[in-house]
Amino acid sequence: MTTSARVPGPAGLPLLGSMFDLKRDSLGTYLAARRAHGDVVRFTAGPPGLRMELYAVFSAEGAQQVLATDSANFRKDNAFYQEVRDSFGNGLLTSQDDDYLRQRRLVQPLFTRRRVDGYASAVTDETAGLLDRWATAPGSTVDVVDEMTRLALRAVARILFGTDVEAAVPVVERCFPVIGDYTLRRGYSPVNPPRSWPTPDNRRAASATEELYGVCDRIIEERRAEGDAAKGDDLLGLLARAESSEDGALDSSEIRDQVLVFLLAGHETTATSLAFALHLLARHPEQQSRARAEAVSILAGRTPEAYDLDALPYLTQVLKETMRLYPAAPVIGRRAVADAVVGGHTIPAGADVVVAPWVTQRHPRYWEDPDCFDPDRFAPGTEKDRPRYAWFPFGGGPRACIGQHFSMLESVLALAMILRDYELEAVDQRVPVDAAITLRAKGPARCRLRRV
Template sequence: MATMATTAQTVPELTGMPLLGSLLDLKNDSLGTFLKARRDLGDVVRITAGPPGMRGTIHCVFSAEGAQQVLATQAANFRKDNNFYEELRVSFGNGLLTSQDDDYLRQRRLVQPLFTRRSVDTYATAIAAEADRLTGTWRAEGRETADVVHEMGRLALRAVARILFGTDVDAAVGIVERCFPVLAGYVTKRGYAPRNIPREWPTPGNRKAAAAHEELYAVCDRVIADRRAAGAGDGERDLLTLLMGAGGEEGSGVEGFDATELREQVLVFMLAGHETTATSLAFALHLLGLHPEVQQRVHEELDEVLKGRTPGAGDLDALPYLGRVLKEAMRLFPAAPAIGRRAVEATEIDGYLIPAGADVIVAPWVTHRHPRYWDDPERFDPDRFTPEAEAARPRYAWFPFGGGPRACIGQHFSMLESVIALAMILQSYELEAIDTEVPLGSAITLQALGPARCRLKSRTR
């Protein structure tokens, strides 16, 4: 358990406005505010926001060593007890992302066998089919440009829906596209607000969120009910079928998921499984469109290894340079730019006192740009991720999937989907960035607030 050192220093505070603290800075540019806090005050910084009597405080930890302490070595002392996770639970359910203690351990035990490398690799064909569908549409329409933010969002959503629901993709995609942004914005606004009005009050925002919530739950319940009624066919391998059959075996000591729990797992997988991967794909393509010399190296590797064929799970390790491009894109544009926890007991991090009950944030957005670990940190350089370079850095200098006992269970799935999708798109097209800058914001995940358009030039496969 965490301990408090009597010599620990008081955490320095970022100067804000007299009445509102840093409220407007966080609201207008939270990512920039975190970068400024580290640059001006160091690796542990206190930020206060809100008017007197309603003021909230967060303790930001920016070093790799501090992130490892919060997420891994002292993970039991830093729990998902903060307001943001509570809002996430209410909107998306008590699934694997939000559950804790015995609930989490049981869910993880049930779900873990479905996310081993061997199990995940069976989804490579479905991922490739969706990527082929996308490039086929571009060719059929004679597309000359594409907004990779929009296109990768839809590709990732269709891929995770296909893996979850099998042939029932279209039953969910349209509803999720329409409802997820509404709920994500609602959760973010409430999760970081010092105080909230009750959800039951009939305000326009509450009513809109409630309608989106109801529609999402309804489509999940309908697909689950239809699948239960139909039964699983021979050889059926979609994730919903596997989740329905997880646990409950005689002598296992673990009960399977009931209908409510199934719905909550499905919603969490939809949320975590498409927005994060979409972000990685979109910014990888955007960066390649800005750096033709890097893109040329990717094309050469793809031509040499694949020779025009469809990539599979076995190619993940056979395309090391493409993997490095993806990791560098995830360094510069981590899908989870900030990760929150709440301290149970007072403890010391990097020589500073974190009090009991404090809201704590570790920020990949900042740590991934920390000059202690990264030379010229804003420069795009995939060779930062050669095996030798990775071995020379602290483990938590790069942590886009979190870490410790609550590390993302879908890490291999995300990497597999991203490499296969990028390989298929880049076999078919050269990209040239039109939009050199993409405005950003932070909600549940990193958000592109504008397009990332690229010119498309067809390649011969």
């Protein structure tokens, strides 16, 4: 295939290029760019002297090349990942090379299917508490974005911290939004003051970071002081005991880095999937009734367990279709090490590159009527007809999300319990979103509840 001398893309403004479009609505800008310019698009953004070039890859085949087949050439070396690294530590999400391989080897045994299935009771206990609270919800109306964020945070914090969950959750709820917004602003800004400068923004973020790090470090040190016999089977205790002859063990700061990444990736992503699954079902009564019938039939009034996951195929389809329309990681960034030919176009060495589940998972080449909510797209036998990377909400290749099974387990079991007990009717028909560190709702997704 021949390569073009110049990758097509929007002209943007004369001095600032596409900077305002990307800042105002990056997801809409990417969708429009694919329609207008194709599957590999070049953006310029920023004033002269600070202008950056960004190459967006929208085809499933291109995403597979960037994330999997040519992954060594596309690294997490861009400015955004550096800001996440500086804020949340050098854990599995942000580490590279030997650091990443060592961490992955030490942490992988904690995420086997058998081990993850053992976390199911934490999820169902927290969901039961949510349902009890809903029984007294004012006006029988709740915002499922807020509710699922709290549910997912409490579940992952309980799995991480065990009996220390009550000490950790308020700190995470208070500090994560401050640190996340700060990281996002810096990640998308062409120029940032050093973090050490005493600007109001830096000081707020430093205070939140100190509080968050402090509670994690305190719990970690208490666990280390308890000795192996008292560490328990929560994820923090398992991290503290993770060791091999080849890789040694994680020290306290490395454990904290993993904990912060698990908190970030483990609750925001699952919360997004659950909230939008409920929102979509509340807007589609026929699919909601079908999902409820499956949950009622399988659970028959009892609390679900891990083995029920395989017996809830339609709920799994609902979650997969939700993740197609509302991927928690809507855009994934990399930086090219060397020149690469993607989709017939040359991406130069050193260029910032993004692949976008938000766009690829709406691509009309792979999805008929792509904006329609249709869980039957994921009925048995249908996925083999699509390219592997037409659907990749968990990323892909050697850096694919280590928590895929946990996310599906938590989401399906919680959704089954909610639908078994409640019928939902959408109050807000549309919920605007934008791309933060993860996909973020910009408004409420309120639902009326009716006890079944």
